Amino acid sequence: MHTGLKRLAPVLLSLGLLVAACAESAGGPETSAEDGAPEKVQITMWQDTSITADCIIEVAVNSFNEQSDTIEVIAEKKPNMMDAVRPALAAGAGPDVVPTHGPSFVAQFALAGQLMPLDDFVDVYGWDELFVPWALNLGRVGGTLYSLPQELETMVLFYNKTVFEEHGWEPPTTMDELEALAAEIQEAGIIPFAGGAADAIDNNEFYFTEFANKVAGPEKVYQALKGEIPWTDPDFVTSIETLNRMFQAGYWMGSPENFLVTDFSTARAAFASGEAAMTMEGTWIYDSLVGEMFTEDSEHGNDWGWAPMPSLTGEAIYNIGIGSTQSINQASERPEAAAEFLTHYNSPEIQARLLTECQSATAPIRLDPSQLEGVEPRMANLLAEFAKASDEDRYGYTTWTFFPPKTDQVIYEEIEKVWVGDMTPEEYLVAVDAAFQEELQAGETLVVPDR
Template identity: 25%
Template structure:
């Protein structure tokens, strides 16, 4: 086991070194010199899981010269635009990174991804390794089209313990406590919250949590179901109002609309002491381990679930985020590419080395029985707490921009950006978004 562990760590280190030479968008990853134009292709994201994915593909290619995977990395925002265009033109990758939800539904409706039913029937151990609630996010109308490949990723509120000690405060358990902290941190010359507003999707974490805490998960379900005037639900209006009150109180770092999350600039504000708190996905822990290991190992990093809203209908144990990221297989790939991709999904994911590398990176495998492995990790406190948070939450709501259709998700992010910038009112947001219902 020890040698295997060292091998896994070496693979991650090797992949990380390799990826440092790659650009943020459209850069080539590990390749095998015997691969040809008929080899399976994979588009993955830069960032938290990059080293694990790179190590996995590098290991796979070394053992499968006849089916070496051609890996390209893309930054999050660039990928979302490029992949939809490429898939629509029949030029997408063999292995398609996704989040499930409405975007996956659109691929299914347009016949762009493979039905994995026969594959899973022939290889029942593949389905059995996943936590059912996570696996189900790759299921559309009872049929599987995507399989998880990254860690579970609920959105977590991170905080800098040293900055809290500096002003003599405790982390907020309620929204009122959060708002009370804002002037205290500002008076100390510390931004209460970091926010990657330029990327827009981090804004959604605030919106989805507040709607849930105020009105419960039923509010977003009505939106998903396309119910008439669903965006005008009082919980939506109240959540948007609370966001604008937080912005007006200088709750976020000055210039937040120019901060990009893709490169980890929002996380850097936390560990450099410029911001006291950050609402971001569990994947940011991997970023912090890589970019600020001393900050993590010193014990200065704190984390908790999103605060409760007093009088709200939502359970404060509910979470939002991404149960995992998923691989789908392109329906337009050649038979050889499909066969190789399916073999990788069966044998390349969640083998001993892959799972070990994932945990060592600071991620939480969405697999059955992971508790024992997490308990052996140097990051066991964070990983075990978030694993428990994810598996015991009464509701784990998929990120709304992925749960909704691509058009509606894009409209929501654009208009939510205007809410944060104070350009529109909550009522105007709701009116505009009601017009997208059913898209």
């Protein structure tokens, strides 16, 4: 049996360990770049325009430029970055370092011939030592490496602890309990789940991911991803039926229609204020959770807690996701310079600083566990539990990490037709299966490590 995902454990544990370790590397500049190396090779990378962008550029890019005598990385902040990436790549332009939202996106670009194979760089820069092997392998499309994982994540059930305590509710562990609790919460005049798809339709895939893995179970999802069973399997039908039954009951924001117009800031505000009691969200909301939703001086005075997303059997299952990736543009004239920068970016020192200084999630790299202090205790606990679960094979598959691109698109676009009543769960799964079988035939499915 392959060690596979068990390697996740040290990675995750070390996430929490890093905080203090970085104080030293955050300290002084190592070298000065003043010595006049006149002809620096220039490469470009794109960064989105969130507030953390400046921090990431400061930590990851400026530090690189200071220490390199031969390469200068130009970080361009790009509003609407992902919308701009596609046409640029399609026309053979764009940045040298190409960002994406996950392996499923990478596959789109790679299959269209827009990314450079990275296999030659693996040995040169020791990427197989740097990254956890299973995570590095997720960057493979048809056996060729096209991307490096940039952000490791999972989803759990966050709940408003204050609201739960007021009503004497306990976090559920089984799907039946979850559904019963949702009904009870609604009865009490509170929205059971905050959530919404108004900002980005692809957020719909969160729900397919959660319900397929938690109702049908990860084993079934694995078999389907391997092409051994179809997506029309009765267990998946039950998954989508459960999801849809709960949607139709108005557990998300009051009605499916309300869910569809709710944007993230509204959903988060509803959850924080106690207007909604729970939310199925990912580890990526960490900075927002502690930084804006539940701060010391929040007017609502509420507190939060988390529990594993309930499953049919009650077993705590954590879905694994790679949130964003980096690749090298096929049109890049300086791929080796880009590779050198990526090595720097993903080095333990820089990743540690990104976590502590920028509150940005880290790549699944091998880190040296040293101390466990500094990370918010609940989040540290979450990461530890995630690691333990993967160690015990209690992990599932997020769509944006393990599903081929066209299937993924059908999953998050067509699910709305189920929610608004234009499609039955069976018809929906027929459409998902059709897209998947097509990609399976064409050899365009993604890497799924052995269980």
